[in-house]
Amino acid sequence: MQVLKFGGSSVANAANINKVIEIVKEKIKTDKIIVVVSAFGGITDILLQCSQLAAEGNEAHKKKLHEAELRHLTTVKELITITQQSAVLSLVKTLCNEMEDICTGIFLLKELSERTKDRIVSYGEILSSKIIAAKLNTEAITCEWINSAELIVTNANYGSAAVDFSITDKKIADYFAASTSTLFLMPGFIASDINGVTTTLGRGGSDYTAAIVAAALPAKVLEIWTDVSGMMTADPRLVANVKIIPEISYQEAMELSHFGAKVIYPPTIQPVSSKGIPTWIKNTFAPQDNGTVIQKETSNNTNSIRGISSINSIALLSLEGSGMIGIPGFSKRLFEALAVKKINVILITQSSSEHSICVGMDASNADVAKAIIDEAFAYEIETKKVDPITVEKDLAIVALVGDNMKSHPGISGKMFGNLGRNGVNVRAIAQGSSERNISAVICTQDVKKAINVLHEEFFETVYKEINLFIAGVGNVGGKLVAQILQQQQYLLKNLHLKINVVGIGNSKKMLFKDEGINLKQWKELLINEGEAMDMQLFIERIQSKNLRNAVFADVTANEMVATCYEQLLQKSISVVACNKIACSSTYAYYKKLKNLSREFNAQFLFETNVGASLPIIGTLNDLLRGGDKINTIQAVLSGTLNFVFNNYDGKKSFATIVRQAQSEGYTEPDPRLDLSGKDVMRKIMILAREAGNVLEMEDIANNSFMPPACMVGSVEDFYKSMEEHEAHFRQLFIDAGINKLKFVAGFKNGKASVGLQHIDSQHDLYHLYGKDNIVLFYTDRYVEQPLVIKGAGAGADVTASGVFGDIIKASRV
Secondary structure (H helix, E strand, O other): OEEEEEOOOOOOOHHHHHHHHHHHHHHOOOOOEEEEEOOOOOHHHHHHHHHHHHHOOOOHHHHHHHHHHHHHHHHHHHHOOHHHOHHHHHHHHHHHHHHHHHHHHHHHHOOOOHHHHHHHHHHHHHHHHHHHHHHHHHOOOOOEEOOHHHOOEEOOOOOOOOEOHHHHHHHHHHHHHHOOOOEEEEEOOEEEEOOOOEEEOOOOHHHHHHHHHHHHOOOOEEEEEEOOOOOEOOOOOOOOOOOEOOEEEHHHHHHHHHOOOOOOOHHHHHHHHHHOOOEEEEEOOOOOOOOEEEEOOOOOOOOOOOEEEEEEEEEEEEEEOHHHOOOOOHHHHHHHHHHHOOOOEEEEEEOOOOOEEEEEEEHHHHHHHHHHHHHHOHHHHHOOOOOOOEEEEEEEEEEEEOHHHHHOOOHHHHHHHHHHHOOOOEEEEEEOOOOOEEEEEEEHHHHHHHHHHHHHHHOOOOOEEEEEEEEOOOHHHHHHHHHHHHHHHHHHHHHOEEEEEEEEEOOOEEEEOOOOOOOOOHHHHHHHHOEEOOHHHHHHHHHHHOOOOEEEEEOOOOHHHHOOHHHHHOOOOEEEEOOOOOOOOOHHHHHHHHHHHHHOOOOEEOOHHHHOOOOHHHHHHHHHHOOOOEEEEEEEOOHHHHHHHHHOOOOOOHHHHHHHHHHOOOOOOOOHHHHOOHHHHHHHHHHHHHOOOOOOHHHEEEEOOOOHHHHOOOHHHHHHHHHHOHHHHHHHHHHHOOOEEEEEEEEEOOEEEEEEEEEOOOOOOOOOOOOEEEEEEEEOOOOOOOEEEEEEOOOHHHHHHHHHHHHHHHHOO
């Protein structure tokens, strides 16, 4: 004997019911079959609405009743041939008239008891099962319809009745032992009390009906047919890359179902587990799929976690007070008070100091629970031994479930480490001694991110996904997007990393797509689908999306963007800054950003602030982490100035060479930042700060070579003035003689300076060509011969690659 249960989605309409019929036809070829069915999808909700509207004296209940009746009549007409419809249509009409009579009574009395509500909703299962039984009989498949209410006996707790198994098991066993039929059809969900009054087993009770019958016989197997191909590693509505769980233990399935896995109703598992009956979760719409088997013993699971689940609408109630310490009985009184009002506690946690007890429950019960507990501890509250109960709402529980967790150390560390790095604050934690479940209470708004983070950590062997937002898609930003596009396959194959660009913006427009922007068409999409740029709104959107592994890349030179970093870091969103403004602003702001990065487990990376893609800051930090000390820094840090002085020989005007540098993309948007030495001042200050020194811009000496008149007016005025002062620049070249002109930054003994110097052929800075930069670190370990970092220090491509490198570093945490 096998028991098959088909849920509401499986019997939602005639087309779906025909799929059910085909499955049943195959099954009865090899065994006796008991089929348990739910009401048509959505009907139970409609019937509840009918009864509620009637109780409110609202005649709209008639429209709802008509809607339910029409749905069933239409299904019969579509399902059964016209010559065989009449008796079935008459039956449906009779049952619908009974419902109408009951609702009329509710309407007149304006009273709706739980008992009456059970009677109303029971018609959903009776109608669906009667219609499907009739369809089977018209197919020449003899089917015996059984009223579940005559076999399953419960108490009178209407709405969620408790089964009396001693009576029920005997009734079921006796009935099926006496029957010679090979196919039976039963409505799920419904039962009756000892007096024969209709009761229901709670929402999802059709699963429970099937399990009760299977355990009472006992059946060879129980199959739950639904609209998914088994239990999944997480909720597919929240996680894109969920996986089917091939097999799972009864205990694991119980944990997952209690924690929100909707595939199976929690009480279903208990009857079949006690009899060791394998239970399959199968897909009505893909019957060929293997599905999930729930059984006592499972084969070795290579993964320590079987699944991740969650419960929303949780409230956390906390009882705290110094008067609780060492005094027995507080917990007993707390739970007794809740039990009297039948308030179910989902999660319990108590501090070892006995100073506080937290309980998690459905948020709908929170206000009543607070009033009850405050009343129970009124004396202690009045005498200040305990505080009034505090209530936190808008919470959810996320749970890791797996039998193998107890043999794998570090699961909790991975769980909470990954949540923390993504800015998910944990309000309470619970883990049972079985180590089969680790539960964390978090904010409801963080549930999707939390589940995705955990699923990626414990189940994603293919790749890690970074959600990237880019501000600034001009010259450097455009190159960055092109490099990400070019490297997508390489990153997936070699680093198991997927960079999902979900937001981009320039000075005019911004565009967001959670599924990822098509990088082959980003320019057209930004123009055609983008909205007007508002930087504060851009930042708020990043925060509100609350995506996991989020990284913000600032590829601008905009001061307003730089002031937004702290908002992002506080939300555990990593920041990659090409923009130098933040790190070269006041030391207090620079330090604040560094501290926020550590406090909120977010990366703050700005390698390109100093030498484009050269590993200058990274190397400096490695030296310090290794215990070395930076004593002196000498550097040529402007690719622009190095390019200019390497190419200026007095034959072409100095202004012409500067224009060439700008046209080739080496200068800042305003080249005066380079020529004034201000950009180099920023860079040496950032290096000094990273080396552990407190330094401000006004502390840096700038021996500028530019005539003051050149720095006044517009950029065009700047070029005109340089032409007028060509003699000055030519004299600089002549004065250098056989030496080379280099604009050098230096730091020593806490002092920093920048300025033009004559470099002879023996100096490390002499052989520096094109737009190259060079940094010399003299340290406790590199005393006479410095550590030298040298290479291209300007240009859109190399700068973009530096930003790209920082993005990848941010992802590797």
